[in-house]
Amino acid sequence: MAIISVMSAKGAPGATTTTLLLATLWPAPTIVLDADPLGGDVGLRLQRSDGRAMDPDRGLLSVLPAARRGMDPVAVAQHTQEAVGGQPVLVGLPGPEQAAAVAPMWPTLIDLFSQVSDADMFVDVGQVQATSDHLAVVLGSDLLLAVYRPTAWSALHLRRRLETLEEPARERGLRVGIVGIADPDQERDRQAASAAIRSGLGWVRDYGSIAYDPRAVVMFEGVTVYRPERSMLARSARTVAAQAYADLAGSATPHDVAAAVEDDDAVTAGLPGGDGSEVKPTNRRGRRRGVRRHRERSEVTS
Template sequence: MAVYALTSASGSPGVTATALGLALEWPNQVLLVDADPVGGSAILAGYYRGTVAHPGTLVELWSAHRQGGLEAAVRELALRLSETASLIPGPAGAAQAGGLADLWPALAAQLRVLSQLGVDVLIDLGRLGHTHFATPLARAADELLLVMRSDLPAVAAVAAAEVPLEAPVRGLLIGPNRPYTAHAVASVIKREVSVSLPWAPEEAAVLSHGQPEPKRGLKLRKALRQAAEELHTTSITALGVSA
């Protein structure tokens, strides 16, 4: 299976909501790691609206790592999101993220082990360039997905971004044709745009703020399901692993 990392070059294009949406629609066992250094447990505070307790965060993983128990902690501390998806919540804030530097290499190695055991991994890295950006986790990814909107400031930021990673980097576009098409965006950023998700604020609010699901449409969910299936298929074929 594969490790995918999601990040952005500017603003708040919806990295966390996208990562969560993909995890919920993933057709295989998948672990979502919230490594956004801004912190704040966005999924627990947003999607769950603070109503769900969790057995541990990356801070507890750091503690387990210091005691030699990281492998077990990754299994035991993950919060079950669905029958197939689990979550390791992020730190409470940037101050905590700064203390996790020695966890990243060990966690990166453990995530690679999980992928070899048949579990896909999604990592929410937050914004590129942050002081505490989890570079070792980014380097552990088989592919980095740059999440962006299709407006000029967002596209310009991605085009100018430096991504010093060996892993392939592709675009994930939210709201194509607002105003630029995926093809136009790809030509500017000089990277393939492999995933396009529709502009659907009401549906996105379900993931980001725990709002009730709209009674009609669900076009975002359908697009997330299709994207998840395609990314998982890529992990079986293009990445040279077996199901």
Template sequence: MALIALAADKGSPGVTTAAVALAAVWPRRVLLAETDPAGGDLVYRSTAAHGGPLNPNTGLLSIAATARRGLVPDQLWDHVQPLSGGLEVLVGLGIAEQAAGLASLWPTLGRSFASLADSPQAPADVIADCGRISGDTPAVELFPHAALVLLLSRTEPEALARVRDRAAHLSTRLHGGSRGAAALATPLIGVVLIDDPAGSGKLVNQVNDMLVHAQTGARVVGTLADDPAGADMLAGRKRGRLDKSLLVRSARKIAADLNQQYGAAWAVSAQAQQTQYPQAQQTRYPEAQQAQQAQAQQAQQVQYRQAQQGAHQQPQQGGHPQVQQGGYPQAQQGGYGYPQAQQAQQAGHPQAQQPHQGGPHQPQQGQSQPPYQPQQGHAEAGR
């Protein structure tokens, strides 16, 4: 379990759409955090579990006061709102000017996001939507605490050149000047291309060659479908079979590939974070923290390098790592998407209110429920 940060260099490749799609099909419990300093979009495009709008004042804005006094990872749940489809989100800022209130708190947030996976009460991965980044974007301070940084890019030549340069800059900033060892360093840097997955194999290989030649330490980890119709369904502007859309099908493959390739490395990376920043949790759960630290100290070096070396083998034909048939564990009831309410209740955290029986989004018995229910009549603030 881990913190996965999504970002883009320039343009609008659809970071928020990608983050929602990945969170919706993630195989474990996940918290989607809007951490774009320019402001979030979900409050404008999504409906809360109770059927009304999301509260823009509960989320990243409300967590600032708590974080100034120190932030225990489980306190994140006090600021989370469930969407109507069940996805749990930390709503982003309303406007860019509000980011000033988080000026010195980004590292604290990063540590809490990374440590949430090891919570004894309500563990979860965190997918952070960081939006567009530059050298002085404060959300970049989350990256040292992430297990994986995903850079999204369209496939025009200028976009690919920019993602190459951004990956090289991040590698230097996060891993130091030793670029040759960047492929074994943490956080890993991955690239997600926005294109047609069916015909992208040759392009993926070419982009990987470019990234290797530039010694970025990054590689392409998947291709997310450029699917406007699927994005409209995900945002609630259009009704249809979201689970059959190219967008969600490609997001499911990326999620499966990431968890298969990097799952072991993430577990060790989380232990390393606990060892490096023990103060974040020791005041509340000292026994669990001490056990995690001891385990990390004994296993970190050997396990981490073995996991990372396996994760960075050359991609299979078509540019994508091979996955086992079926790809990815299914939800207990939904047949698709993230784990259902009873799993989180067992973890000790109250769940989203489910839609009323007989409502427009209540699946019939035997049918699967999409991970992020499209809401009729809600517009998306386009990114």
């Protein structure tokens, strides 16, 4: 199965929302992992499917001791919590105080998660740089998505960050792409920012944009949103999810995958906050299998 990490360079362009959104709309079962070493937001923003708050001690903190002893990848699912809408979540660290203790375990953890066979994993890695303690998570992924806003400073910060990550990423054959968070009226600015980021970085792929949609994004904050699957937020994210899935699968075309996502009630039912939202099934007839993970990856070029 595949590991997809989502990062930002500076500020809060929307990496956590992008992680949750793409995981929900992915045309295969997924698990969301909050791996932000500064303290995760996922467990604070989402409620469990029973309406209670997420348990901060069940997730990454409960996986750690088991991983030290040699954990069966099948048991990872036992440490997840089901969010409203049915999305399985591995809650992250409560704060940066635990980051130092976890740092030596990241290589072990990412190896463990790469062996999970029944779900692709979306990882919110927060801000990343070449010296980050959790860099092993990024480099152990199959795809890294970097999120930015259509502003000069956001593009500049992300470009500089990708430049520092180029050597280790290319050595590992890590696919890297960028995703803009922009109002539809800002598409020209978004394209200009994308061009500035990718200039001279042909190994970085442009996955387009997810709509900046404040009225819909609150679905991930416990607010009811009418027909969230029809929002600009969800529709634009489907396109990004389809392209990324097709790239990792290496078979289905983005058009075929997009059509499947658009018509898959099991996927749209997984969006939280909608009227009459249902539990997202982890295995349902007709759903695509997760992307197989290739341990020997060739270098990604333009």
